[in-house]
Amino acid sequence: MTALMLILYVVVIIASYKGSIFILKKTELL
């Protein structure tokens, strides 16, 4: 569980950046 929580912690950070880029492109705000 400890490993899963730490992996997901990093995933949240990376996915937030990637997800932001994706939506900014979609809304033409990039």
Place this chain on the structure above:
Amino acid sequence: MDIDLSMVNWARAQFAFTAMYHWIFVPLTLGLSFLCAFFESIYVRTGNKEWLNLTKFWMTLFGINFAIGVATGIILEFQFGTNWSNYSWIVGDIFGAPLAIEGIFAFFLEATFFAVMFFGWNRVSKKFHLFSTWMVAVGSNLSAIWILVANGWMQNPVGMLFNPETARFEMHNFAEVVFNPVAVSKFVHTSSSGFLFASLFVLTISSWFLIKGRHLQMAKRSIIVASVFGLLASSYVAFTGDEAAYEVAQKQPMKLAAIEGLYKGETRAPIVAAGILNPSKQPGDDQDPFLVEVKIPWALSLLANRSLDSFVPGIDDLVYGNKEQGIESVASKIAKGKKAINDLAEFKQARKENNNQKAELALAQFKKNQDYIGYGYLDKPEEAVPPIAIPYYSFHIMVALGTFFPLLFAAFLFYSLKGTIAEKKWLLPLGLISGLLGLIAQESGWVVAEVGRQPWAIYGLLPVKISTTNLAAVNVQITFFMFFAVFTLLLAAEIKIMLKQISIGPKEEL
């Protein structure tokens, strides 16, 4: 043993006040540092100067907040020496290590790169500047790891041995202290709640710009990045909050019983989703703990033990014992604790007299009951119960707000995707107050953790009332009001400088 309770209470009040003040600034640092890294990464990726202006705007607010966060944090560490010297003596060998590592390793990392981030524009390459911004974010959260390792150890002391010669706890296994499951779940929950709070802070200011019809493009962009970060972080906060609650149930069952107002243990125990506590309820009496309540059946057993059919002990079980469930009463633990205190005193006396045979005998007796030594300082079994109302209401406020935030981020994201966010007159005021709601949730979380830990400084080992310095209360009263004045000035200064920067808005560097 004479204990000046007014000194204990003033020392507690001072630490609570300064810690809660410090926590206004810290979660914003933890999250806004990553948001600044996202913004600057987008600037470096696109080369669009509008993203540079946006990055510099949020970085300015980050810098103002960071400075006051550092100033208020230093005051906290000094209190371990001034007000809590017995605590520092007894557990400083373990507690001091993560605090020192935080200063030498993590804080120096973030402080060094903070200088590059702030003063390095046009002095270092774009990519090195971006690397520095990411390092500030990593360093800030590394700082949080070490502080939460220290706090996690207070909640679940592991990796140490008691040295009867010095009457101190000494580090035995560093890895066990660092990977303490309470510390790990506490770090990921606390750090990601900082991501959530910073996202709300960005929503608040961006909503204000949209309401005022200023910097529309910048506000819409900020809202999208903050909403994505906030939505993912708030989902993760719920997941780690569940794990943190499971750890509390396993390691601090009294705290769990307090935050749920559970007096009589149950199998298939329900969670109280909402309710008003009965203020006259006392441990051991037959009154109903609640005036009104709404329960979710079986949910507490599932949360506490990952099993619907499991037994969750209540306050009465933990105080008065429950033979059927194998729970020892506090009265029995107090008796063992008092014996351990006497055996330790005999051991020391025998050592003084150079009577090795007597010393060995006393030490062997002491080791039988040494795990209960903290209980020997409690005057009565009911003293082992923390205040109920404060952690109960704080916990439920935190959970209610934690349920609301993902919905708010989802709404902001949905209308951003539709391109109508600036027209949503009902949603923007919610965004405007969301930062304040985030702060309430942040402070509530720490109130649950720390008030629920009472009466212990180190859970089950060291009561708060014997942890303080032997000072007259008036000394702490003077510094309490001094800090109150200084901190209020600092907060007023931060708000004034921030509001000025926000009203100026992002500079147009084209």
